[in-house]
Amino acid sequence: MEKINLTGAKVIVYNALHHEDYIAEVDADACYRASLRTIPWCVRPSWTRAYHFISLSMAYKNIKKKTGKVVGFMYSFPRNDAGFNYVIDDSEFQLWFCQAPSACSSV
Numbered sequence: 302m303e304k305i306n307l308t309g310a311k312v313i314v315y316n317a318l319h320h321e322d323y324i325a326e327v328d329a330d331a332c333y334r335a336s337l338r339t340i341p342w343c344v345r346p347s348w349t350r351a352y353h354f355i356s357l358s359m360a361y362k363n364i365k366k367k368t369g370k371v372v373g374f375m376y377s378f379p380r381n382d383a384g385f386n387y388v389i390d391d392s393e394f395q396l397w398f399c400q401a402p403s404a405c406s407s408v
Contacts, residue, residue: 365371
């Protein structure tokens with residue numbers, strides 16, 4: 302976070318591991334006030350093929366359409382096999398695999 306703060310970007314972080322209702326209803330106007338918004342979480346094992354996850358990502362697309370800004374989210378190291386599924390983690394909104402090389406190199 303310190304490096305991001307030095308760039309002058311406005312970042313809002315939500316530690317909302319299980320607040321998918323909030324994610325689905327996130328306000329585009331509020332997101333407009335931030336350069337990057339991160340919502341850390343992980344895919345639950347019961348979300349086979351992550352259909353629920355994919356439906357939530359529509360909120361991010363709507364925000365980008367309204368504001369022109371990308372809402373990014375990331376989560377801590379995957380806690381189950383579904384968290385390693387590259388097929389569901391390939392959009393511009395999903396930052397886990399973008400941050401993984403950096404996180405692994407510091408271990």
